[in-house]
Structures are given as structure tokens and as C-alpha cells.
Amino acid sequence: MASPTKRDRKRKRPAVPDDSPNFCLRIFTLDDTKDGKKELLETVVRTYRDRVADHIFLTVPKCEQPWKIQLRKSPRHERMWLEKGWEEFANFYKLDQGDFATFIYEGKHSHFQVRIYSSTDLEIDYPIRGGGSDSIRPKRKETGAVIAISSPSGSSADEHDYDLSWVSSFRSDKPFLNIRIPAKALAFRVFINQSFASEHFYKAGTSCDLTLQNILGDKIWTIQCCSYKRSNGRIQAIISGAGWKAFRQDNHLEEGDVCVLELIEELKCRVSIFRAKK
Missing domain, CATH: 2.40.330.10 (DNA-binding pseudobarrel domain)
Incomplete structure (x- = not known):
């Protein structure tokens, strides 16, 4: 054949x-x-x-x-x-x-x-597109927030609507940052509040290594923290790298969990974890 x-x-x-x-x-x-x-x-x-x-x-x-x-x-x-x-x-x-x-x-x-x-790790609000003609693209909006930034008193300073009342019990006299964990597919990085990052971590346009310590103080992780300028001129802060991925895996973080980064020393944070699912 x-x-x-x-x-x-x-x-x-x-x-x-x-x-x-x-x-x-x-x-x-x-x-x-x-x-x-x-x-x-x-x-x-x-x-x-x-x-x-x-x-x-x-x-x-x-x-x-x-x-x-x-x-x-x-x-x-x-x-x-x-x-x-x-x-x-x-x-x-x-x-x-x-x-x-x-x-x-x-x-x-x-x-x-x-x-x-979007760059905030949230799915966009899709415009309607018909078979014959396109609709006008509405202003992009997301359905929740990735992060919330808190002042030392614990009050929220973020503009998003996401309900973080269940983590509001955290109190500290030190600056702290709340980070809501995105989906597993985005394990390699997470966006954070630029104002907090530029005030406590690095100068705009630069980067640094940030140390995370668990609440017991017996384990640490080194993560990368940096910023970049988006096309609209906005400066965006981000933490990423193998260290962040290892931190997420080691602590079995799931989507919706909140990590509170409490600044205890220069470029060193103690982390408290609040689980989204009980």
C-alpha cells in the first residue's frame, strides 16, 4: 500500500x-x-x-x-x-x-x-458590539478592587468599593497596606497603591527588594517592588518576582484573601493574613 x-x-x-x-x-x-x-x-x-x-x-x-x-x-x-x-x-x-x-x-x-x-487584574466591563455596527465604548470600569490602602488609624484611603469590613479589625501604629489576592493565574504579580509605595518603599521610577516576614517571625521572603509609567502618564506600583510567587504558595493564599503588610523596619514588613473563605 x-x-x-x-x-x-x-x-x-x-x-x-x-x-x-x-x-x-x-x-x-x-x-x-x-x-x-x-x-x-x-x-x-x-x-x-x-x-x-x-x-x-x-x-x-x-x-x-x-x-x-x-x-x-x-x-x-x-x-x-x-x-x-x-x-x-x-x-x-x-x-x-x-x-x-x-x-x-x-x-x-x-x-x-x-x-x-485591566492592569488592576480585574475583568473589564465589556461594551456591546452588534453584528452590523459597534457601540460607543463606555468608560472602563471594574467590578471590584485589587487592593486597599489603610492609614495607621485603620481607615480606608482607597477609592474602590470592595467591601473589606471583615479585615477592618486590624490595628497598628505603623503604616500598613492591605493587598487583596488576585486569581491564581496572576500569581506572579500584584498591583499596589502607588502613593504608599513611593512614600515607604522607593522613589518614583526606581525599584527595591522588600522583605516580608510572617507573623511568627520565623520565615521571610524577598520580593521585588517597582513602578512603571503607563501610556496615560499614570505611575503604577507593582510587587512581583519569584519571591512573591513563593510567598503566595508557601502561605496557601487563595483569591480574595487579604494580606496586611505592616512596615516594621525600612523595607521590611510583617504580614498578617485574613482568609476570604472560612
Whole structure:
């Protein structure tokens, strides 16, 4: 029996299997929101380069028809870019530096479900997009807060609405910061209040190593704390790195838990943990 030709093998190539890994697309600079400028990561290319067509279709909440985005590939398919349609998509959802989107294979060739998150780690409030014309993009809002900053007296100084009354029992005569833990998918970093960070941790535009100590004082973690300037001119503070991920894992932190960082020495904080789930 004759062996199948290369053309036959290509014709019979299966679509993306149901268990293909989901992937995350991050916006690092405003260039990432322009046509032909957003390149997919190498790991994503290796998984999907021969299994997606010249276009991909993105299904987003409150969108009647999927977005059709042209996918440009290098001659050897070792690199891929989102091209025609991508800038329109990015503008419609007002993607900005620090935002990201998750891509979930939908079970159909080249179709993905997409969820979009702002730089505060909260899912955006999606605009309605009809089949024939786009609606006007409303002002972005999120459904909760990632962090709350408290004064030494314990009163909240954050503008968000998230109810943290169950952690209000904490009292200290030292400056302290409340950080609400985001989803597990975001374990590598968390945004914090810029005013508190610049006053107690570092000068704007710089970074530092911050030591976290558990309440017993028998274990410490070193995390990275820094800031960056977003495209709208706003300075955003963030803690991240392997140390933060280890801290989260070692303390079995879950989404919704609150860590209170109490400044006890220069660049050293004692951490109290309040669990969201009893």
C-alpha cells in the first residue's frame, strides 16, 4: 500500500485538539495594539502554527459576531503576528499597557473565547458590539478592587468599593497596606497603591527588594517592588518576582484573601493574613 504523500498528510492534519493549552496575551507597550505589531510568544506559535488558518476568530462577551483577525506567519511558520483587525479590536476595548487577555480554544478550528483584564487584574466591563455596527465604548470600569490602602488609624484611603469590613479589625501604629489576592493565574504579580509605595518603599521610577516576614517571625521572603509609567502618564506600583510567587504558595493564599503588610523596619514588613473563605 502506497505511503501517503506530503500533501495528503497536510490535508488530514487534525484541528486543534480540545485539550490544547489556553494562552495569555499581554500588552507591554502601545505598539502591541497596532496592526502587524503584536507578535505571539514562541510557545504559542509552537502549539498553533500549523493548526490555525490565516485568520482567527475571537468571541468576546456582549459581542454578537466573533472578531475576525488576520494572522500573519513567517515563511517557516516559526513566528506569527496578529495583523488586520487587531488594531480595531484593541481600540474598541481600549487595551492599554499592563492589560492582558486570555485565549481559550473553543472547540472549532481557529476560534477562541477571549476574556480581557485591566492592569488592576480585574475583568473589564465589556461594551456591546452588534453584528452590523459597534457601540460607543463606555468608560472602563471594574467590578471590584485589587487592593486597599489603610492609614495607621485603620481607615480606608482607597477609592474602590470592595467591601473589606471583615479585615477592618486590624490595628497598628505603623503604616500598613492591605493587598487583596488576585486569581491564581496572576500569581506572579500584584498591583499596589502607588502613593504608599513611593512614600515607604522607593522613589518614583526606581525599584527595591522588600522583605516580608510572617507573623511568627520565623520565615521571610524577598520580593521585588517597582513602578512603571503607563501610556496615560499614570505611575503604577507593582510587587512581583519569584519571591512573591513563593510567598503566595508557601502561605496557601487563595483569591480574595487579604494580606496586611505592616512596615516594621525600612523595607521590611510583617504580614498578617485574613482568609476570604472560612
